[in-house]
Amino acid sequence: MRRGIRLAAPLFPAVAxxxxxxxxxxxxxxxxxxxxxxxxxxxxxxxxxxxxxxxLGAGGGVAAAVAAALLLNARYVPIGISVARSFRxxxxxxxxxxxxxxxxxxxxxxxxLPILLGVGATLWVAWVGGTAVGALAGQAIGDTxxxxxxxxxxxxxxxxxxxxxxSRSHARVAVxxxxxxxxxxxxxxxxxxxxxxxxxxxxxxxxx
Amino acid sequence: xxxxxxxxxxxxxxTVLLKAVGPAGVAGRRIPPVAxxxxxxxAPAILAALVVTETFASGRHFxxxxxxxxxxxxIVLVLLRAPLWLVVVCGALATAGxxxxx
Numbered sequence: 001m002r003r004g005i006r007l008a009a010p011l012f013p014a015v016a017x018x019x020x021x022x023x024x025x026x027x028x029x030x031x032x033x034x035x036x037x038x039x040x041x042x043x044x045x046x047x048x049x050x051x052x053x054x055x056l057g058a059g060g061g062v063a064a065a066v067a068a069a070l071l072l073n074a075r076y077v078p079i080g081i082s083v084a085r086s087f088r089x090x091x092x093x094x095x096x097x098x099x100x101x102x103x104x105x106x107x108x109x110x111x112x113l114p115i116l117l118g119v120g121a122t123l124w125v126a127w128v129g130g131t132a133v134g135a136l137a138g139q140a141i142g143d144t145x146x147x148x149x150x151x152x153x154x155x156x157x158x159x160x161x162x163x164x165x166x167s168r169s170h171a172r173v174a175v176x177x178x179x180x181x182x183x184x185x186x187x188x189x190x191x192x193x194x195x196x197x198x199x200x201x202x203x204x205x206x207x208x
Numbered sequence: 209x210x211x212x213x214x215x216x217x218x219x220x221x222x223t224v225l226l227k228a229v230g231p232a233g234v235a236g237r238r239i240p241p242v243a244x245x246x247x248x249x250x251a252p253a254i255l256a257a258l259v260v261t262e263t264f265a266s267g268r269h270f271x272x273x274x275x276x277x278x279x280x281x282x283i284v285l286v287l288l289r290a291p292l293w294l295v296v297v298c299g300a301l302a303t304a305g306x307x308x309x310x
Contacts, residue, residue, distance in 0.1 A: 010293030011292065014300070030212055035212050038216055038220075042223075042224065043216075043223045045223055049219070052215055052219050062215050065215045066218040066219055069215075069219040069222070069223070073226050074226060075254055076229075078230075078250050079250065079254060080227055080230025080234075081229070082247045082248070083231070091232050094231040095231065098227045098228045098230070099224060099228075106251075110251075145307070146304060147300060147304055148278060148300040148303030148305070150275050151275040151278020151279065151299050151300060151302060152296045152297070152299040152300035152303065153296075153299075154282065154299065155278045155279055155281060155283075155285075155296060156295060156296050158279055158282040159282060159292055159296075169249070177252065177254065181257035182264065185268065185269070185270045186268055186270050189268065190267065194254060194257040194261055197253050197256065201253050
């Protein structure tokens with residue numbers, strides 16, 4: 001767990017800043033500060049929260065906001081299955097620990113549960129704390145897109161992907177996954193391209 | 209319940225369930241070697257997809273914008289074996305810099 005906290009420390013400022021920008025966005029989307037913080041604490045999945053708040057802010061209604069968010073989080077089914085073996089103990093305990101699975105904790109832990117929980121808990125504090133600051137400070141923070149956080153997270157995923165490219169089989173899967181996602185972006189709602197990219201695993205396996 | 213709170217509750221419950229499927233449903237079962245290979249390939253598939261969507265997706269549009277500079281900086285730093293925090297910081301600086309020039 002301590003190793004996980006150390007691994008997550010470098011990401012703490014970026015995740016807190018992203019949390020703050022979600023907090024600001026939530027207020028403009030008519031979510032009160034308490035609702036924004038509760039959402040970060042329970043949902044703990046950045047892109048889906050941003051999507052839900054954006055839909056609400058644009059007047060899209062509850063059903064559309066919920067559908068957009070859950071579609072983005074559908075990737076946690078394959079992600080959860082891929083790390084399922086690391087989880088031990090009662091069902092309640094596993095369900096509780098599973099809430100600390102986010103893209104970063106999953107990718108950094110590579111199947112080591114204490115590391116996953118350490119990274120997840122650290123980033124949870126950053127995310128919830130950042131949301132509270134953003135939701136309360138609101139307008140004082142201004143236009144958060146000027147900070148380039150979106151590009152920072154794209155770069156982070158490059159670094160996390162690089163740790164997974166040890167074999168030719170994984171490299172082939174990554175290229176195909178990227179191609180599927182790129183192709184589907186204009187054709188499907190957000191979330192589907194990521195979910196569909198998991199089909200690329202079928203290109204692995206054969207010939208190492 | 210306000211629209212905001214209804215969304216918070218529904219997304220919260222839904223996400224808790226989605227995250228629980230694997231760890232609650234699959235954990236502890238014996239997994240055949242073929243499935244094992246497939247499962248270990250999920251990480252590169254999803255992370256590659258996340259790189260693409262975080263870089264180019266804007267809703268349902270494929271756009272090239274300042275984020276590409278952040279990813280470019282990230283790729284260079286990853287090739288140079290830079291630490292993770294430096295990749296994130298330079299990704300933000302490159303994106304913010306290009307965005308400021310536009």
